[in-house]
Amino acid sequence: MKRLTIPRAQQLRLRENQIFLALTLVVGVLAGLAAVLFSLSIDLATHTFFGFNPPAWRLFAVPAVVSVGTGMLLAWVFPDVRGSGVPQTKAAFHLHGGIIRPRVPIGKFITGVLCIGAGHSIGREGPSVQIGAGLASFVGQRLGLSPARMKDLVPVGAAGALSAAFNTPVAAVLFALEEIIGDLNAALIGSTVLASVAAVVVQRSILGNEPLFRVPIYQLQHPAELLAYAALGVIGGIVSVLFCTGLLRLRRAFLNLPASSGTWHPAIGGVGIGLVLIFVPEVMGVGYEHVDQALNGGMVLRTMVVLGAVKLCATIISYASGNAGGIFAPSLFIGAMTGGALGAAVNMIAPFPTADPGAYALVGMGVLFAGIVRAPMTSVFMIFEVTQDYQILVPLMLANLLSFTISRRYQPVPLYHALLHQDQVHLPGGARTERSLWTAADVMSPALSLIPPERTVQSVWESGVAEQTLAHLVGTDGRLEGVVTARRLKEAVDAGRLADAIASLVERPVVHAHPDHSLDLVFERLPQSAGMLPVVKRDNAALLAGVITVQDIVAFLQSRR
Amino acid sequence: MSTREVCPACGAPLAGGRCAACAGGALSPFIHREIVVLALLIASTVFLFFVTRAAAGATSRLRQQDAAAWYELGLAQLGAQKTEEAVSSLGRAAAMSRDREEYRLASAQALAAAGQEESARQVLLALREMAPESPVVNARLARLEARRHDLTAATRYYQHALHGFWNPDEIAARRDLHFEFIRYLLANDQRSRALAELLLLEVSVPADPATQSALASSFLESGDPARALQHFDRALEQDPASPAALAGAGEAAFSLGEYARALRYLRAAPADHPRVAELLPIVEFVISADPLRPRLTYRERQRRLSRALAHLTTRLTACLGAPSPEGAGSLDALRVEVQALASAVARNVRPRSLNLIEDGMELVVRIERALPRSCAPPGPYDRALLLIGRLHETNRQ
Numbered sequence: 018m019k020r021l022t023i024p025r026a027q028q029l030r031l032r033e034n035q036i037f038l039a040l041t042l043v044v045g046v047l048a049g050l051a052a053v054l055f056s057l058s059i060d061l062a063t064h065t066f067f068g069f070n071p072p073a074w075r076l077f078a079v080p081a082v083v084s085v086g087t088g089m090l091l092a093w094v095f096p097d098v099r100g101s102g103v104p105q106t107k108a109a110f111h112l113h114g115g116i117i118r119p120r121v122p123i124g125k126f127i128t129g130v131l132c133i134g135a136g137h138s139i140g141r142e143g144p145s146v147q148i149g150a151g152l153a154s155f156v157g158q159r160l161g162l163s164p165a166r167m168k169d170l171v172p173v174g175a176a177g178a179l180s181a182a183f184n185t186p187v188a189a190v191l192f193a194l195e196e197i198i199g200d201l202n203a204a205l206i207g208s209t210v211l212a213s214v215a216a217v218v219v220q221r222s223i224l225g226n227e228p229l230f231r232v233p234i235y236q237l238q239h240p241a242e243l244l245a246y247a248a249l250g251v252i253g254g255i256v257s258v259l260f261c262t263g264l265l266r267l268r269r270a271f272l273n274l275p276a277s278s279g280t281w282h283p284a285i286g287g288v289g290i291g292l293v294l295i296f297v298p299e300v301m302g303v304g305y306e307h308v309d310q311a312l313n314g315g316m317v318l319r320t321m322v323v324l325g326a327v328k329l330c331a332t333i334i335s336y337a338s339g340n341a342g343g344i345f346a347p348s349l350f351i352g353a354m355t356g357g358a359l360g361a362a363v364n365m366i367a368p369f370p371t372a373d374p375g376a377y378a379l380v381g382m383g384v385l386f387a388g389i390v391r392a393p394m395t396s397v398f399m400i401f402e403v404t405q406d407y408q409i410l411v412p413l414m415l416a417n418l419l420s421f422t423i424s425r426r427y428q429p430v431p432l433y434h435a436l437l438h439q440d441q442v443h444l445p446g447g448a449r450t451e452r453s454l455w456t457a458a459d460v461m462s463p464a465l466s467l468i469p470p471e472r473t474v475q476s477v478w479e480s481g482v483a484e485q486t487l488a489h490l491v492g493t494d495g496r497l498e499g500v501v502t503a504r505r506l507k508e509a510v511d512a513g514r515l516a517d518a519i520a521s522l523v524e525r526p527v528v529h530a531h532p533d534h535s536l537d538l539v540f541e542r543l544p545q546s547a548g549m550l551p552v553v554k555r556d557n558a559a560l561l562a563g564v565i566t567v568q569d570i571v572a573f574l575q576s577r578r
Numbered sequence: 579m580s581t582r583e584v585c586p587a588c589g590a591p592l593a594g595g596r597c598a599a600c601a602g603g604a605l606s607p608f609i610h611r612e613i614v615v616l617a618l619l620i621a622s623t624v625f626l627f628f629v630t631r632a633a634a635g636a637t638s639r640l641r642q643q644d645a646a647a648w649y650e651l652g653l654a655q656l657g658a659q660k661t662e663e664a665v666s667s668l669g670r671a672a673a674m675s676r677d678r679e680e681y682r683l684a685s686a687q688a689l690a691a692a693g694q695e696e697s698a699r700q701v702l703l704a705l706r707e708m709a710p711e712s713p714v715v716n717a718r719l720a721r722l723e724a725r726r727h728d729l730t731a732a733t734r735y736y737q738h739a740l741h742g743f744w745n746p747d748e749i750a751a752r753r754d755l756h757f758e759f760i761r762y763l764l765a766n767d768q769r770s771r772a773l774a775e776l777l778l779l780e781v782s783v784p785a786d787p788a789t790q791s792a793l794a795s796s797f798l799e800s801g802d803p804a805r806a807l808q809h810f811d812r813a814l815e816q817d818p819a820s821p822a823a824l825a826g827a828g829e830a831a832f833s834l835g836e837y838a839r840a841l842r843y844l845r846a847a848p849a850d851h852p853r854v855a856e857l858l859p860i861v862e863f864v865i866s867a868d869p870l871r872p873r874l875t876y877r878e879r880q881r882r883l884s885r886a887l888a889h890l891t892t893r894l895t896a897c898l899g900a901p902s903p904e905g906a907g908s909l910d911a912l913r914v915e916v917q918a919l920a921s922a923v924a925r926n927v928r929p930r931s932l933n934l935i936e937d938g939m940e941l942v943v944r945i946e947r948a949l950p951r952s953c954a955p956p957g958p959y960d961r962a963l964l965l966i967g968r969l970h971e972t973n974r975q
Binding site for chain 1: 611620626630633637640641643651665672685694
């Protein structure tokens with residue numbers, strides 16, 4: 018018999034999974050390099066456009082003139098690259114099977130460099146995410162990957178790009194999972210981690226192993242300081258809502274203009290930004306130098322208040338007018354200024370020892386990020402990665418939670434989703450997220466009376482209950498023994514088992530739910546339960562807490578409208 | 579048994595000598611499209627890496643240039659008292675070029691000038707984390723803590739600065755900082771610690787008159803007039819006309835009770851020097867008004883004591899004439915005692931008794947000490963009488 022051997026050539030063949038693993042690394046490196054090059058190109062463009070300490074006329078003219086050119090590019094050559102890039106990346110992942118046209122990353126790179134380099138108050142991380150995802154998609158398309166793998170490459174590229182752009186590999190992974198995929202338990206966690214690490218290694222090998230911000234070690238000076246951080250959370254939440262509302266309204270106003278004017282929207286924004294820059298040039302571009310200053314206590318109170326307020330307005334103008342750039346960096350900038358200003362005020366008036374304003378600026382960054390981008394886990398880990406200090410986590414989590422809650426209360430649709438809605442794109446994530454918060458306890462109706470197990474089949478049948486319900490709950494004193502379906506009861510009557518105890522018809526195991534189970538699980542189990550799902554307590558599964566029927570769910574959903 | 583033909587690349591069965599599975603992807607049995615694309619990707623990535631690195635180098639140089647320009651601008655703004663603008667410019671320079679210590683130091687200086695002392699402190703502490711032995715950073719921190727009236731922290735940072743890493747060409751700067759530290763201690767009434775620092779400094783101080791004078795002044799202020807006089811003398815050896823050294827030496831000699839020596843120095847010093855104007859009349863009175871001074875005739879002793887008693891009678895009378903004088907009863911009793919002694923001294927021609935003079939001086943000192951300050955401020959003559967009394971008390975002991 019001929020001995021079967023694996024040919025050497027066969028060993029060379031790469032299966033799709035292996036290709037994907039290799040691709041993860043390559044895409045991570047590629048996305049990281051693209052993000053670094055993007056960032057460097059913005060710096061070079063800014064320097065070329067403005068030089069050092071530019072005069073007022075130049076501050077006005079550069080954004081206005083350059084935006085005319087970028088407006089034409091965005092209207093005629095790269096129509097898919099306006100704005101941040103994160104919503105488009107989410108749409109590509111959820112709706113287009115991970116397919117991003119090759120011209121998107123190229124267009125995003127060019128227009129992003131021009132818009133941000135020309136002084137628009139927008140960030141580089143969103144575009145980096147789209148560039149990374151676009152490159153990943155391009156590579157996947159060239160390799161002819163399966164649709165599922167194609168789709169998987171998008172968050173991998175996004176994580177790699179963000180990791181290099183912000184030098185925070187863990188936060189980048191979380192952002193890809195939380196924001197792009199919309200599921201922190203996604204199976205892609207390994208690939209995103211690999212890409213993120215590869216990207217950050219490349220980034221550090223080029224730019225050096227230095228964090229994006231220098232942050233001294235801060236700590237909670239006094240327990241009462243938590244109140245100040247809570248106030249920061251509340252203020253941050255309000256500022257986030259103001260930002261989102263303002264941005265969406267102005268963008269809506271631009272979208273309502275005649276379609277033919279679309280070419281000139283970025284130029285209108287450019288004129289607006291030019292006017293702003295004449296008076297407050299610090300809000301130009303990404304502005305991380307100023308964030309760094311605020312984090313290190315290098316700014317006075319008045320400056321921080323002015324910069325925070327003006328940056329908010331400038332970002333709204335730049336973004337709403339359709340320029341290519343993100344809101345990631347502006348949200349950090351506004352947060353740092355808001356937090357720093359509050360910290361400086363607390364320093365002056367608090368009767369207890371307080372941390373330096375820089376500590377508040379740091380927490381403020383996370384607070385605004387949680388409020389605007391609505392990625393609370395990412396925001397916490399991002400700040401933790403920046404500081405590498407556990408001490409700041411407690412105030413950070415408290416403030417983030419408050420900001421997130423306020424933002425969600427007054428701006429129910431997350432900003433990226435709302436932006437897509439304005440473009441008539443509806444992602445699947447938003448509604449599901451809300452529904453997943455509902456539990457069986459929200460839906461169930463109070464427990465019906467239980468049928469004593471010793472009652473005969475005949476007495477139950479003759480009581481007429483059988484005609485009113487799909488199933489009968491059997492038990493005593495609130496203790497559920499089992500469920501008898503109407504069909505089974507009828508079969509027993511037809512079989513002449515009228516004298517039998519109803520307990521003899523009980524079906525086991527009893528399909529049930531607990532009060533804290535999600536509505537998704539209720540939907541899954543209801544069909545298995547003959548139309549009446551008993552809800553039993555967790556600490557004693559024999560005790561009935563309530564029941565759920567289809568009518569209960571319908572009534573609940575109607576009440577939520 | 580028939581052997582099936584299989585694809586050498588993937589092992590799939592061949593149909594008509596061709597592999598259906600590999601038909602689209604294989605360039606040859608050994609080279610697949612995936613490998614080629616991956617290889618091209620890796621090559622592109624390597625190329626992009628070098629492009630990016632070159633761009634990073636160019637950007638870094640531009641940033642350094644910009645940072646230097648912001649630094650210059652910030653310093654100019656700081657010089658023009660535009661502190662808020664200076665904070666912004668210098669902070670920007672520091673953020674753009676993080677490894678330049680001087681940018682961050684200037685940023686801290688601007689922050690402190692703008693009243694943001696806590697922020698300045700944070701900047702300096704961050705710098706100190708990187709260079710714990712930096713004399714400049716520690717000295718700045720010390721000054722900041724001194725402004726915040728934190729004596730312990732300021733002392734700690736001054737000592738860190740002094741014991742930090744100094745270049746051999748920075749000896750003068752270190753000495754100046756040591757002097758600054760001593761002045762800070764003296765200003766905060768830490769005379770014994772200041773004296774300890776002075777003793778450390780003394781061994782390394784050069785002999786030039788200015789430094790010797792500065793050292794002597796510090797010794798004098800920290801309560802060691804003997805060492806002070808020694809260093810003032812060294813200064814005067816090289817510059818006998820040094821006004822500061824002459825005035826200081828006079829004061830040191832005065833503090834040591836060497837009034838004749840003090841008089842010599844003070845008379846040589848410029849009269850408009852504030853300490854000279856204050857001390858010279860006192861010293862002159864101490865020498866000219868002391869009735870117990872050796873080698874005086876009895877008549878001269880009588881004259882000096884009588885003058886002192888007459889002066890005190892006038893002061894007591896003026897004091898008692900003031901509305902609701904403090905301790906009027908005891909002052910009146912003292913006046914009676916003075917008048918009685920004055921007439922006794924005037925009468926005491928034969929036999930000449932030195933005890934009377936001594937008793938008289940004791941009474942003079944007692945009255946000078948008893949006179950309330952609210953009554954009339956003591957003049958140079960009063961201070962001289964007290965010093966004379968103290969001098970003879972010491973001699974008796």
